[in-house]
Amino acid sequence: MTRFDPAHLHWLxxxxxxxxxxxxxxxxxxxxQPTWVATSDAVAEQLGWPIDWWQHPSALAVFSGSALWPGMLSVATVYSGHQFGVWAGQLGDGRALSLGTVKTGLSxxxxxxxxxxxxxxxxxxSRRGDGRAVLRSSIREFLCSEAMAGLGIPTTRxxxxxxSPLQVQRETLETAxxxxxxxxxxxxxxxxxxxxxxxxxxxxxQLVLDALALFPPNELLPETDAPAVRLLRAVVARTAALIADWQAVGFCHGVMNTDNMSILGLSLDYxxxxxxxxxxxxxxxxxxxxxxxYAFARQPSVAWWNLQRLAQALAMLQERDSDDLEAALALYPPLFEQxxxxxxxxxxxxxxxxxxxEMLVQAWLDLLSDGRLDHTLAWRKLADIEAGGLDALMHAQKVRFSAWAERYVDRVRAEPEAASTRRMRMLSVNPKYIPRTHQLEQVIAAAQLADFxxxxxxxxxxxxxFDExxxxxxxxxxxxxxxxxxxxSCSS
Structure with a gap:
């Protein structure tokens, strides 16, 4: 039995x-009738909990929504937003409840x-909804959250x-x-x-001040700027970096509404x-x-549009200094490109x-697009280009690829490091494994038959x-x- 004692947790x-x-x-x-499907050891370690925390006698009741630990308070937050580019008015946590913020105790x-x-x-x-999530979409969120973390991309965990065997109605009856x-x-x-x-x-x-407290001080300089300007500048920088991560790994979010955008630059709402x-x-x-x-190629511009809506909201606090917000907002395009x-x-x-x-990169992406080549495999095999690693993928574009490959090999040979070192670096940033949609469907099908x-x-x-x-x-x-x-769809 675990030694984990939730009574000793410190809630902030x-x-x-x-x-x-x-x-x-x-x-x-x-x-x-709740049943554990899976738990993340990595997230438990982030919390400072032992990996067997879930074996505590009350854990299943708490994390299925039937009980609270001492210090927990379940709340739903209100927010509004633009959905598919249209103001949707008040929204809020329709099926999510915060249990509180726990002190990690980590250094x-x-x-x-x-x-x-x-x-x-x-x-x-909930706006007449049932507030439930189905097993299908919950598996997708659980696995993608942890996959993104494994890829080194900022994300909720x-x-x-x-x-549970509880049935809920979506396109069909599904379990919760x-x-x-x-x-x-x-x-x-x-x-x-x-x-x-x-x-x-x-x-x-007050919300601006609360949000600023979440950022490291070095992201909020100069301190002489107004709080709203400092916050926007930090959010712009984090969002630019996040969207660059998404585009690099080939991730499509699918619903980049403003209410699905994290103030901390995290991938949110899968x-x-x-x-x-x-x-x-x-x-x-x-x-x-x-x-x-929300097509893949439009994600960078949509993120900027969403940042403009955030700046518009913050302008209420900056009636005399809106130019400073505009200047902070203008940082997004160059930051994203960099x-x-x-x-x-x-x-x-x-x-x-x-x-x-830049021309070398664009020519490579054109090859991938014109040939509809697999994004993950092509980048991964690029590390072995000189050994013919890409030949099988590129057979339909042999002439164009040969011309590009010649330019690319000349370019990398001008680099100061050894080819073996470059190969290892490439394999450390070009993943071999991602949560492909058809694989998730197979995992979900097994889980729906109670095989977790x-x-x-x-x-x-x-x-x-990134590992073999x-x-x-x-x-x-x-x-x-x-x-x-x-x-x-949005219910996926």
Whole structure:
């Protein structure tokens, strides 16, 4: 039996000045007959908990929504936002409840991490919904959260996943589940939009101060700037870096509404996400997105549009100094371009910077796009280009590829390091394993038959996406043709 004692946890109060203006107390509705599907050892370690914490006699009740530990208080927060480019008004945590922010007790990392149950029943903001999450979408969120962390991409994390035989209606009847998400904060652009739209100047000002307390001081310089300007500048920088990460790894979010954008630059709310199989810049992973607003190639510009909405909300506090907000906002395009090119150079194995690098990158992406080549495999095999690693993939574009490869090999040979060192660096940034949609579908199908071992196996594999894992080699194969037919929606 675990020695973990939840009575000794220290809970922090993060927004005391705002109280129920921001966070409304709300009791969860626990799942009947809950069963552990999986837990993340890595997240437990981030919390400073032993990896067997889930064996505590009360843990299953707490993380299925039926009980609270001492110091916990379940609340739902209110926010507003723009959805698919249209102002949607008040939204809020419709199926999520924060349990509080627990002090980690660690000497490194965040001093506190917020725990949030997703799928624990209706809240004051459910808008006639049932507040539940289904096992299918919960598995996708649980595994993608941890996969993104394994890839080194800022993200909310997933501590646990609990299943239940409780049935809920979506397109069909499905069984319910609860994910426990973990993050330093779940503050969204939409929280700021909400108080700006309602004209609550004092609450917006306090929320800015609370948000600033989440950032390291070195991200908030110069201190002479107004708080809203300092916050926007930090959010712009983090968002630019995040979107560069997404584009580099081929991640499509699918629903980049302002209420799905993290103030801390974290990947947030995994709904109809997808990692690209064939490299298709115009790919739309959400079949609800009929206009392609959130297509893969549009994610950088959508992020900037969302930042403009955040700046618009913060302008309520900066009536006389709106130019400073505009200047902070204007940092996004160059910051994104710099971050994206840095990631492209790393993926190409380049240490230095040459004027022709951008053309080299674009020509490579054109090859991938025109040939609809697998994004993950092509980048991975690029590390072995001189040994013919890409020949099988590039057979249909042999002439064009040969011309590009000649330029690329000349470029890398001008680098100061040995080829073996460059290869190892490339393999450390170009993953071999990602959570492909068809693989997730297979894991979900097993789980729906109460076989949770594939979830746990997939979790362990995704924790080491850059490593050779011979026992999981099948997961690094080209996707089957039927994978392209899988449709994802906002309920995915």
């Amino acid at each position: 109060e993060r927004h005391p000045a705002l109280g129920d203006i921001l966070a409304v107390p709300c009791a969860a509705q626990g799942l009947p 490194h990392g965040w001093d506190g991490l917020e725990l949030q149950l997703k799928g624990s029943g209706p809240t004051p903001f 997933a501590l646990s996943l609990v299943a 589940a609860v994910v426990c998400r973990v993050a330093p904060s779940f503050l969204r652009f939409g929280h700021f939009e909400h108080f700006a739209a309602s004209g609550n100047h004092a609450a917006l000002q 709904g109809p996400f997808k990692f690209l199989d064939a490299f298709e810049p115009t790919h739309i992973c959400n079949h609800s997105d009929s206009w392609g607003r 971050a994206w090119m840095a990631r492209m150079r790393a993926k190409l194995g380049l240490v230095g910077s040459h004027d022709e690098d 071992e594939p979830v746990r196996k997939f979790l362990h594999m995704l924790a080491r996406p 894992q011979p026992e999981h080699e099948a997961y690094a194969a080209l996707p089957p043709l039927w994978a392209a037919e899988i449709a994802l």
